[in-house]
Amino acid sequence: MLFSRIFNKEKPRVYVGALLVASKEDLGCSDGWGLFKSENLEEGLRKSLNSAIDLPSVESNKTPKETDLVLDLVVVNHQGGEFNGFHSLEFFIPIFWRPKVEVSARLYNLATGKTVYSAVSLKKTPWGQFFSRAFSVNAVFRFKPLFGAKDMEILLCLAAIDVLEKLTKKL
Numbered sequence: 821m822l823f824s825r826i827f828n829k830e831k832p833r834v835y836v837g838a839l840l841v842a843s844k845e846d847l848g849c850s851d852g853w854g855l856f857k858s859e860n861l862e863e864g865l866r867k868s869l870n871s872a873i874d875l876p877s878v879e880s881n882k883t884p885k886e887t888d889l890v891l892d893l894v895v896v897n898h899q900g901g902e903f904n905g906f907h908s909l910e911f912f913i914p915i916f917w918r919p920k921v922e923v924s925a926r927l928y929n930l931a932t933g934k935t936v937y938s939a940v941s942l943k944k945t946p947w948g949q950f951f952s953r954a955f956s957v958n959a960v961f962r963f964k965p966l967f968g969a970k971d972m973e974i975l976l977c978l979a980a981i982d983v984l985e986k987l988t989k990k991l
Contacts, residue, residue: 832887836875841895864969888930897922901967903954919967920944923979939986943979
């Protein structure tokens with residue numbers, strides 16, 4: 821197998837299979853809320869994922885080859901950012917979490933269904949950017965969510981690029 825991989829000059833064709841975003845409805849959490857505007861971060865991630873991956877669909881493969889590969893990409897975990905706190909007369913306990921997106925990818929052989937490579941990437945908003953938003957005027961009055969769909973799209977793209985780079989290094 822090692823020698824066939826070294827001497828085989830034909831690059832495998834890669835097709836896209838499943839592009840999924842894991843649902844957080846069961847948790848009952850609302851990450852993208854504001855006073856006048858709320859956002860569905862999960863739906864924004866679905867749209868971004870479908871538009872970010874530009875590969876032919878596996879269903880469009882009319883003449884499959886033995887070397888064809890299929891890429892499945894799944895957003896397995898995501899959360900928006902929030903800053904709040906618990907306070908009483910004597911103390912204040914800050915509660916915060918940064919936006920994050922975790923992407924898992926699997927590359928498998930179309931003919932055999934056997935997984936060739938898999939990779940995972942987790943991207944979070946940097947602390948400096950998080951605190952600049954958490955202590956802004958918007959954080960006090962909440963005209964819109966602290967972190968919206970555009971912020972999540974950036975994290976999604978960074979995680980997808982990272983996981984795809986990991987997979988292409990292994991090819």
